Amino acid sequence: MTDHHSVRFTLLDQQVVDADGRRIGRVDDLLCDDPGPGGEPVITHLLSGAEALGDRLGGLTGKLMAAVSARLRTTPDGPSRIPADLVADHADLVHLRVRLADLPDVAGLERWLSAHVISLLPGAGDADQ
Amino acid sequence: MRRRVIALVAVLLVVASAVWYGHAPPRSAQAYQSRAEETAEALRSQARAAELWVRAAAAGTVTRQAATVAIEDAESDARATASRFDRWDPPPELASTRTELTSTGAELVETLTRLRVATHERRWEDLPEVAGGLGPLADRLTGDLTALRRGLR
Amino acid sequence: MFAFTLGTLSAIGGFIDIGDLVADALVGARFGLALAWVTVVSVIGIACYAEMSARITVQTRRPAFDLIRSRLGPGYALVGLVGAFAVTGLLVMAELSGVALALQLATSVHYLLWVPVVAAVVLLLIWVLPFETMERIYGLLGLTMLVFVVAVWHLDPDWPRLWSSATTPVPPASESWPAYLFFVVTLIGAQMTPYEMFFFSSGAVESRWGPKDLTEMRVNVLVGFPLGGLLAIAIQAVAFLVFFDAGIQVEHLAETVLPVGLALGKLGLAIALLGVFAATFGATLETLFSTGYQIAQYFGWSYGKVQPPAQAARFTTVVVGLLLLSTALAMTTLDPITVTIFAVVFSATVLPLTFLPVLLVGNDRQVMGQLANGRLSNTLGTVTLAISTVAALAALPLLVLTRGGSS
Numbered sequence: 001m002t003d004h005h006s007v008r009f010t011l012l013d014q015q016v017v018d019a020d021g022r023r024i025g026r027v028d029d030l031l032c033d034d035p036g037p038g039g040e041p042v043i044t045h046l047l048s049g050a051e052a053l054g055d056r057l058g059g060l061t062g063k064l065m066a067a068v069s070a071r072l073r074t075t076p077d078g079p080s081r082i083p084a085d086l087v088a089d090h091a092d093l094v095h096l097r098v099r100l101a102d103l104p105d106v107a108g109l110e111r112w113l114s115a116h117v118i119s120l121l122p123g124a125g126d127a128d129q
Numbered sequence: 130m131r132r133r134v135i136a137l138v139a140v141l142l143v144v145a146s147a148v149w150y151g152h153a154p155p156r157s158a159q160a161y162q163s164r165a166e167e168t169a170e171a172l173r174s175q176a177r178a179a180e181l182w183v184r185a186a187a188a189g190t191v192t193r194q195a196a197t198v199a200i201e202d203a204e205s206d207a208r209a210t211a212s213r214f215d216r217w218d219p220p221p222e223l224a225s226t227r228t229e230l231t232s233t234g235a236e237l238v239e240t241l242t243r244l245r246v247a248t249h250e251r252r253w254e255d256l257p258e259v260a261g262g263l264g265p266l267a268d269r270l271t272g273d274l275t276a277l278r279r280g281l282r
Numbered sequence: 283m284f285a286f287t288l289g290t291l292s293a294i295g296g297f298i299d300i301g302d303l304v305a306d307a308l309v310g311a312r313f314g315l316a317l318a319w320v321t322v323v324s325v326i327g328i329a330c331y332a333e334m335s336a337r338i339t340v341q342t343r344r345p346a347f348d349l350i351r352s353r354l355g356p357g358y359a360l361v362g363l364v365g366a367f368a369v370t371g372l373l374v375m376a377e378l379s380g381v382a383l384a385l386q387l388a389t390s391v392h393y394l395l396w397v398p399v400v401a402a403v404v405l406l407l408i409w410v411l412p413f414e415t416m417e418r419i420y421g422l423l424g425l426t427m428l429v430f431v432v433a434v435w436h437l438d439p440d441w442p443r444l445w446s447s448a449t450t451p452v453p454p455a456s457e458s459w460p461a462y463l464f465f466v467v468t469l470i471g472a473q474m475t476p477y478e479m480f481f482f483s484s485g486a487v488e489s490r491w492g493p494k495d496l497t498e499m500r501v502n503v504l505v506g507f508p509l510g511g512l513l514a515i516a517i518q519a520v521a522f523l524v525f526f527d528a529g530i531q532v533e534h535l536a537e538t539v540l541p542v543g544l545a546l547g548k549l550g551l552a553i554a555l556l557g558v559f560a561a562t563f564g565a566t567l568e569t570l571f572s573t574g575y576q577i578a579q580y581f582g583w584s585y586g587k588v589q590p591p592a593q594a595a596r597f598t599t600v601v602v603g604l605l606l607l608s609t610a611l612a613m614t615t616l617d618p619i620t621v622t623i624f625a626v627v628f629s630a631t632v633l634p635l636t637f638l639p640v641l642l643v644g645n646d647r648q649v650m651g652q653l654a655n656g657r658l659s660n661t662l663g664t665v666t667l668a669i670s671t672v673a674a675l676a677a678l679p680l681l682v683l684t685r686g687g688s689s
Contacts, residue, residue, distance in 0.1 A: 013351050015344075015582050022593065026351070026582030050581060057357060060133075110583065114595035123409060125590020147682040167688055174531040181530070181540065191543040191551055194390035199536040206533060 016048060016082070016094045024100055024107050028053035031081065045081040046094070048106060052079035072109055080106045158220040165226055166277050168214040168234075172207060173270040176237055176263045179203040179244060183260040186253065197248045204241035211238055226280075229273060237266050293502045296421050297510020298517075299565035300380035301373070301472035301626045303558060304619055306514050307538040308687075309465050310521030311531055312457060314447035318515050320466050324473035325511035327666035331474075331637055333503045334644045334659055335483040340491050340499065341653040346483040348579040350639040353646055356580075362639055363580050365632035367573055370477050372625040374569045375608040378404070379618030380562035383535045388555050394613060401609040404566055408601065412587060414489060420564030427557035430516040433545035437523045444519060456529075464680040464687050468623065470673045471630030473514060474666075477572035479640065484575045488586050493653075520545070533619060570608075574601040623686065630677045633670040641667060 016024045029052040031045035051073065054066025069079075082103065088095045100107060118124045155161040179200055186196040211234030219227040240262045247255050309317050335346035342349060351359035382396035407416060453462035482503075491499065520541035521532060532538065539558065543551035578585035578597040585597035612618070641663045644655040655663065 013356055015348065015352070022589075023582060023584040028356075048582075053356060053581075057360070061360070110595050113599050114592050118595045118598055119592050121409075121591075123591075125592040147678075150682055151685045170529065171531065174529055174533075177528045178530045178537065181524075181528070181544075182536075185540070185544055190547045191540065192388075192548055195387045195536060195539070195543070195551060195555075197390045198387050199534070199540070202534045202536060 011043075011046075011090055011094065014090065014094050016046065016096065018096050018098060018100045018103075019088075020099055022100055024096075024103075025049060025080075026053075027094055029056045029079070043084050045083055046087070047079050047081055049073075049080045055079070080108065082106060154217045158223060161217065161219055161223055162226075162277060162280070164214070164217060165223065165230060166274060168210055168230060169270045169274045169277065171210045172230075172234055172237055173267050173274070175203045175207045175210070175241070176267040176270070179241055180260055180263040180267070183244065183256045183263075187257050193248070193253065200241065200244050200248055204238065204245045207234070207238050207241050211235065226273070226277065233266060233269055233273065236262075240266065293421070293506020294425060294509040294513065296417075296424060296478070296561075296564055296568065297473075297507060298424065298427055298513055298557075298561045299373075299472075299475070299568075300376050300562050300618075300622050301475070301629075302514050303380065303517065303535065303538050303561070304532075304622045305465075305468050305472040305626060306517035307521040307532040309469060310518035311525035311537070313454060313462065313465065314522040314526055315444060315515070315518055316447055316451055316454060316462070317465060317469055318448045318518060319451050320469040321473060321511050321514050321518075323669065324470055325507050326662065327669065328474045328478060329503050329507040330659065330662040330666055331640055332479050332482045332507065333500060334655065334663060335479045335640050336486050336491075336499045336503070337496070337653055338640070338643055338650065339483045339486040340493055340496055341650050343487065343490075343492070345480065345487050345575065345579060346640050346643065347480050347576050349643050349649060351580055353643055353649060354639055358639070359580060362635050363576055365635050366476055366480075366576055369625060369629045369632055370569050370573045370576075371604065371608070372621060372628065373475075373477070374566060374573070374604060375611045375616075376618055376622040376625050377562050377566040377569055378608055379612045379621070380535065381559060381566060382612070383618060384555055384559040384562060387536055387539065388552075388559075393618075394615065397609060397612045400563075400566075401605060404563075404570070405602065405605060408567065408570070408605075409591065416567055417485065417564075420560050420567065423560030424557060424564055426553050427513050427561060429542055429546065429550055429553040429557060430513060430520055433542045433550060433554075434516050434519045434523070436545040436550075437520060437541065439519070439523050444522070447522065460680060460684050461687060463676065464684045467630050467673045467677045467680055468626055468687070470670065471626035471628070471633070471677070473511070474633060474670065475629060476633065476636040477569050479636070480576060481568045481572045484572070484579075484586070488588060496653075535619070570601055570605055573604055620686075627677050627681055630670070631674045634667060634674050637663070637667050637670055 012027055012030065014027050016027060018024055025048040027046050028049060029047035030043050031047055032041040033044045034041060050069035051066045054062045054064070054069060056062070057065065073079075082096065086096050086098055086103075088097045096103075155164045182191065182196045182199045182203075185191040186193060211231070214227075214234065215231060240259065243259050244256060247253075247259055306321075338344075338346045338349060347359075347362075350362060378397060378400060379393065381400045382393040385391070385396045385400070386393040453459055486495075486499065517538065521538070524530075524541040524544060525532065525537070530537070535558065539551060539554045542554040546553075574597055575585055577583075577600050578594075581596075583596045584594040586594065591598045641655075641660075643649060644659065644663070647654045
């Protein structure tokens with residue numbers, strides 16, 4: 001992704017939706033590759049989740065948010081990442097090429113709650129339609 | 130970091146003093162008088178409200194369930210108002226005001242209790258008679274209010 | 283055509299909630315109609331912002347709050363979120379208690395016994411019913427509140443006196459200026475409710491409104507909100523007519539509905555109680571969902587009823603969690619009327635924080651294109667913002683100075 005527009009408006013804080021149009025989360029932070037002197041930084045991953053947001057916001061609130069989210073995390077290390085090459089387009093919403101089911105590390109809380117709490121109740125529907 | 134701590138402490142102090150201001154007992158004669166006025170107004174309001182409900186229940190314009198709830202509310206309000214007033218110490222020149230208001234408050238609570246018991250025992254015919262005492266009590270409170278307002282002005 | 287009218291009717295019934303029921307009656311009993319102008323101003327203000335936030339949705343197919351984070355950043359949106367969450371959270375508890383109080387008045391069974399029952403029914407309904415059905419039922423039932431308007435007539439009022447009271451915006455002889463101003467702020471908080479704005483726009487998403495629905499939306503706003511304001515003034519008027527001269531203060535929901543009983547008998551009282559029940563039940567659902575929407579939209583979660591709950595697990599958990607928390611709070615025997623007054627005063631305090639971002643997004647041409655704010659929207663929006671800022675700044679000092687309106 002070599003965009004020359006400000007990522008502040010075209011990428012950061014935008015809504016991420018999967019291939020089915022289902023909302024997954026927001027682009028809470030970006031992970032860039034440092035190409036060394038003379039080159040342009042390339043975005044390698046989108047970071048999503050309250051932990052990434054908390055780290056980015058900083059301050060007392062941010063640290064609190066990140067700490068709470070880290071406790072609720074289901075993946076072993078760091079905030080959820082979405083590889084940048086999975087982004088189909090980001091004109092308005094950030095559309096991904098894949099479905100949420102294909103991103104096991106993302107939206108862990110959603111999956112967990114859906115499987116362990118919500119789906120147990122009658123009429124809750126199916127988590128993966 | 131230090132600036133944030135100072136700001137937080139300042140906010141807490143402001144909140145604490147606001148709460149104190151709201152709940153502190155009156156300290157001056159002026160403050161006591163205005164609290165006494167508020168108490169008299171509140172008690173009179175509770176008396177008249179109960180009277181209105183009893184009349185409405187007798188006339189059949191309100192349901193008995195609603196009237197029962199309203200009378201219970203009036204009784205517990207009057208009790209709370211009277212006991213809150215009781216707790217405050219009067220300045221010497223207003224001691225007689227306190228005695229007068231306290232005794233009227235006690236009578237009002239007594240009447241409202243009898244009303245409440247009557248509604249719970251479904252003695253609806255008795256209500257108007259018991260409520261008859263409310264009118265004079267309300268008038269007495271009006272008299273107290275007038276005296277208070279004339280007093281320290 | 284049918285859907286048109288249905289939407290407008292829902293907006294009328296949806297305007298009144300426990301804040302209005304308590305504040306309007308209280309104000310009418312103490313000040314007569316001297317604060318009716320506040321209702322007029324509030325209706326114009328909230329109608330302006332509801333139209334703006336719905337227009338944002340119509341253009342972008344996303345709710346207004348969703349765009350606040352995208353266009354104004356997460357830090358700013360978080361402040362708005364925390365403020366609105368705190369206030370609306372308190373309101374959920376107050377509305378829930380309001381439903382229980384209405385049931386108590388109808389049956390004389392204590393309201394605390396009703397609270398868990400109502401919570402359980404709410405839980406069932408949000409799980410089972412489609413969004414639009416919920417909204418429509420409670421909006422329509424809430425129309426029974428019109429009985430208050432009928433009651434004004436039946437109380438055979440001295441119309442010149444009503445008029446003179448309404449056109450004299452000063453405290454009556456028995457009241458002080460600080461108390462008057464405190465209740466100006468209280469009414470603003472009770473009637474310019476942010477959750478209505480966000481609910482309206484999130485509802486537009488759930489109903490999949492697009493540019494062709496713009497006119498319908500505007501009619502809903504321009505007809506619904508003013509009629510809702512008329513209901514509010516009617517509540518003030520009947521309280522004035524029955525309580526003012528006797529010096530009776532309104533401290534309970536029972537007193538809000540008593541004038542209707544006196545005017546129209548048991549049937550009138552029953553209809554008024556049905557209206558109160560519907561208004562507070564509907565408001566419970568609205569405040570619950572509004573809070574859930576805001577949190578979900580901030581973090582980018584899936585939300586709403588367009589998909590089954592299992593696919594919006596975080597949103598569902600938050601909404602249910604909030605309901606349980608509010609039920610617990612209501613069961614602590616905190617006086618619901620006092621909580622209501624505090625909730626609306628704090629609502630007034632955060633009002634500018636919720637209006638400003640909507641005004642900014644509404645003016646954002648990149649997002650809004652042709653439908654960006656015109657001069658009317660901007661003028662009304664800015665004036666409303668200014669008024670709400672003054673009210674917000676004055677709210678807490680007045681609350682302390684008047685000791686919650688007692689003096």
